[in-house]
Amino acid sequence: MTAPRPASSLRIVLGCADLDAALAFYTEELDFRLDMIMPADAPRMAALSGYGLTLVLRRVAAVAHPGDTGREAASMSANRDVVAATDWVVGRAGMQYRDLIPGRWEGRIIASHIRIPQGGPVPDYVHYHRVGFQMIFCRRGWVRVVYEDQGPPFVMQEGDCVLQPPTIRHRVLEASPGLEVVEVGCPAEHETWRDHALTLPTPQRRPQRLFDGQRFVRAVAADAPWRIASPSASHCMHRDTGIAQATDGVADVRILRASSGSACRAPTAMPEGGARFVFVLRGRLGIHGADGGMQELRTDEACLRVLAQADTFEALDTDAEWLDVCLSPRALAS
Structure with a gap:
């Protein structure tokens, strides 16, 4: 079955106890396509399209999202420390996340310790984030990634760092066993949008291009x-x-x-x-x-x-x- 892709004219919101299972059903069985998911570390909302519909899935569960832990207590009007990380959870594209800032300072900042224990090809897709700031630091292992207008795919090694400016399209391609990265972004919860039209790498290379006033950075530890x-x-x-x-x-x-x-x-x-x-x-x-x-x-x-x-x-x-x-x-x- 192939869902036609006319402009969506009707928006339907559905609650589901298991967002992963609902996504699999609508995308694999009914051929809806995934357009947006949030948050990346423990998704609880997704937007899909097909058959002239926009379908919004919202996870409803008794268990609170890790980012909600202590949120009220984390209104930092004075100096406050956050040290104890949460447990590992499975997030977008099968990656595992550990929340380094429980409470997330009233939603202003997120810091995630992310890992891919098995390594190999990553089931990712071309996407972008609606953020004000986001950076990735390679903690252990290596990961092969590709970014819009930044040339062919490249490998981030331990100690390397990239700045992902707002809305830059990118994709995670492959990882070493035991890959770990640290990601810091603002705001804490942001939308991840899939770009169905763009293919990476792009034919042009524009390293000085600005994305919402910011420029892509690849900082290679061995060269610094x-x-x-x-x-x-x-x-x-x-x-x-x-x-x-x-x-x-x-x-x-x-x-x-x-x-x-x-x-x-x-x-x-x-x-x-x-x-x-x-x-x-x-x-x-x-x-x-x-x-x-x-x-x-x-x-x-x-x-x-x-x-x-x-x-x-x-x-x-x-x-x-x-x-x-x-x-x-x-x-x-x-």
């Missing part, structure tokens, strides 16, 4: 030199990603580490009204607050800091290394 983070932090090194320039200051993403086998204190500048997300890649990191207390993070642990200009970040191990994402008020207002 380590530099002293600041004159006041000579024992702290950083590797820039170029994201601050490509977003015109919407966000700044760097990788920091101790240098010369010494512990270090990292620079702590953060835009007024902004937020800072930290994910520990190796070793232990201490965060000293203005109240004199210290919070310790270990490998694969994360923290969100807001309104925390007086914080000091200290490497507690000489091999400590961490991902540092500073978000401006413009990112958080998206």
Whole structure:
């Protein structure tokens, strides 16, 4: 059976207890096509089209979405930390997600630890996200991806990072066994739209193209030199990603580490009204607050800091290394 594709004139909303099963039925048995799904980490709504209809499926279940955990308690009018991640859940395209910011600061930011344990071809499709900011950091393994107007598919290796500007079409093609990435985006919940018409790679290559004022960035770890983070932090090194320039200051993403086998204190500048997300890649990191207390993070642990200009970040191990994402008020207002 093949569903005709005239412009949809009628919109029908249906509730379902099992969204995956409903999607399989309507797309495989009735040949509806998937147009939109959200959120990516634990989908609970999808839009399909066919036979002149727009069909909206909404998951209805007693179990709350991971992103709803503590949302009311996470209204951060003062400095607040979020450390404990949620359990792994299966999200879009069969990828597994671990929510690194339960509560998600009233929906302003999401940070996900994503993995594909088995590796191999990924059942993804050409799609884009309606976001204000989104970046991907390759934590372990490798992943082959392709982006609109950025040339042929390429492989992200451990330590590489990309900025996915708003609405850029892209697709995940293949992953190594045990692939892990860290994704940070604003707002926390956003729509993922499938592009049925576009084929990737596109014939043209336009690396300077702007997508809603932002430029695609591919930061290759092997090509990026380590530099002293600041004159006041000579024992702290950083590797820039170029994201601050490509977003015109919407966000700044760097990788920091101790240098010369010494512990270090990292620079702590953060835009007024902004937020800072930290994910520990190796070793232990201490965060000293203005109240004199210290919070310790270990490998694969994360923290969100807001309104925390007086914080000091200290490497507690000489091999400590961490991902540092500073978000401006413009990112958080998206």
